[in-house]
Amino acid sequence: MREKLIYSLGVIAAVLLARDLYSIFMQLPDEASQGMIYRIIFFHVPAAITAMACSAVACVASILFLVTKNFKHDAIAVASTEVGLAFLAANLVTGSIWGRIIWGIWWTWDARLTSALVCWLLYAGYLMLRRAIEEPAARARISAVFNIFAFADVPIVIFSIKWWRTQHPQPVFWGGGSIDPAMYLTALLNLVALILLGVILTLIRLRQEEVQREIDSIRRYAHAV
Amino acid sequence: MDFFREMWVITRKDLRAELRTKEAINASLAFSLVILVLFSFAFDPTEKETVSMSGGLLWIVFAFAGTLVLNRSFAREVPNDCLDALVAAPISGAALFMGKALANFLLVLAVELVSLPVFGIFYNVHWTSHFWSLMLVLALGTWGLTVIGTIFSALTVNIRLRELMAPLLVYPMLIPALMSAMQLSMDLIAGKPLGGENQIWLRLLVAFDVIFTALSLVLLETVLVG
Amino acid sequence: MTAVAAEGVWKYYGDYPALRDVMLRAEPGTCLALIGRNGAGKTTLLRIIGGFSKAGRGQVRIFGNDPRETQTRRRLGWIGHGISVYDELSAFENLSLFGRLYDLPDPRKAAMEWLERTGLERVKDGLVREFSRGMRQRLAVARAFLHQPSVLLLDEPFTALDDRAIAVLQRLLRDALAEGRTVVMSTHQLREALELATHVALLNRGKTAFQGERTAQMVQDPGWVYAHYGED
Secondary structure, three states: OHHHHHHHHHHHHHHHHHHHHHHHHHHOOOEOOOEHHHHHHHHHHHHHHHHHHHHHHHHHHHHHHHHHOOHHHHHHHHHHHHHHHHHHHHHHHHHHHHHHHHHOOOOOOOHHHHHHHHHHHHHHHHHHHHHHOOOHHHHHHHHHHHHHHHHHHHHHHHHHHHHHHHHOOOOOOOOOOOOOHHHHHHHHHHHHHHHHHHHHHHHHHHHHHHHHHHHHHHHHHHHHO | OHHHHHHHHHHHHHHHHHHHHOHHHHHHHHHHHHHHHHHHHHOOOOOHHHHHHHHHHHHHHHHHHHHHHHHHHHHOOOHHHHHHHHHHOOOOHHHHHHHHHHHHHHHHHHHHHHHHHHHHHHOOOOOOOOHHHHHHHHHHHHHHHHHHHHHHHHHOOOOOOHHHHHHHHHHHHHHHHHHHHHHHHHHHHHOOOOOHHHHHHHHHHHHHHHHHHHHHHHHHHHHHOO | OOOEEEEEEEEEEOOEEEEEEEEEEEOOOOEEEEEEOOOOOHHHHHHHHOOOOOOOEEEEEEOOEOOOOHHHHHOEEEEOOOOOOOOOOEHHHHHHHHHHHOOOOOHHHHHHHHHHHOOOHHHOOOEHHHOOHHHHHHHHHHHHHOOOOOEEEEEOOOOOOOHHHHHHHHHHHHHHHHOOOEEEEEEOOHHHHHHHOOEEEEEEOOEEEEEEEOOHHHHHOOOHHHHHHOOO
């Protein structure tokens, strides 16, 4: 049943992506000031939004685990965080490429990039923490608490860095910018496609996590006997 | 009232134990002096630039040196299984947390108050122009540092590689608090009083302190017992 | 009211059950010796009873209440594998500290009293880190008994004790039982434990294989319980 869900979501995502890629490369004209490269925005921004959605899901899952002690929620928390981390990395990489093409520099301490980097470090810490705890119940509990702290920190990080940057300006990637209505649809559809991709990856990772737990318990049985 | 009594028993115990051996506080002081010296090689202390960013440097020193004290917080309960005795005792998780946090706060603040004049001398910085405002920032910033350091000390108490893990987790989380403290300190040292543009940083620091103190009070019991 | 009641307790490490449907009861004034091989789950069970970790399924009740409730914690005494006293503090400071943690009316007086009862009054101001092993263990015993707990949970208390400490502990436990307190102790040292025990429970691979009164036969032949109820 889950396989069917994954496949059908995958088909939808693939169709959307195909349509978008066609639209992005074939139909839309080059942007006035930036030329070809602006197209990266169609992936850069949705990646960030998807990452944020993943972190919200992870936080809810962590709270649910602490309340119900059901390991299913722990699996969702780790799967969602890993997928979110991947999307955030994509956001950082696309941002860096964009900066290199437009400004000639690989990195700038622009508010959004800096926030993304700090959030990436926060959640990378979550994965490192999990690695360091072997016992599954303790691992789930401790990392759930950490996840809640990390999620609480995210808005504070974003706001504080944004405010810092208004006081200490750096080259900004795009001036907030309004998107031409012609591009709006494509951007939105790409967002949907990426979110679907996120869901698919999370489901796959979930399955892997469950299998891993089964293997762990079989191993413990084997040791006990 | 029980809460304050329980909290105070824990604070006294931690302070007494630490002041008897002085291991963490000595290491922390030494570390802070070393960093101050090292920074003088990286940034020329006579440059006007350095003076203007010295408030930022100050908080890097405080954060790194402070972590030495904060990591010990729950780690000191591990030998002899003392943590079991604390968990079994009829005190609330919130009181245990606040007791340790308060002891840590006092210890880290002591290190900072010693480091501050040294910093002033090394970098030829006059930090006394807005003394009480600076003390307020010191208190608020140190509390943020303490809260996160203490709760993460509890989180990592039973983990192998505890000494490596805790700092790795703590620093990213502290960035907003450190940023606020740095900005406020830089302004105060440069002679600008609190207020106006600075307000936002002060509010951010207070919000950070309140949110994470609340979260820690609620979650400590969960972290230690489940 | 049953002093200690564990009912249908399961404990999982991941998906592996360390405790499976464990049932345990101890009435006030009795001493229950919890025996079993290494890895049978004795420490796990004791720690759940003591409120140090939570059962996956089932419940534990101390005098009808949850072990984590504050009032219940006041009535519990614990000796685990560690001595749970601070090396950097003196014997007297340690006991006063715990006296205050347990909100005793006169912590310092209670501390002195228990230092005397465990034979440590002469070293009351000595730092624990300078104590011999036996002295450390006697201090651990003083700490556990200090607040006059109604229920004492001891995890392999006789392991690595010297003779003097064993004597002190046995005497204190007998006094406690005479006062109507309850003792649950896990043990490998069958002889010392079975001498004191009124009841015995055997844990085998996470399941309660046997629980009943201690018989003369058990005391004479400590391996009897294992032989009859151990290994399936």
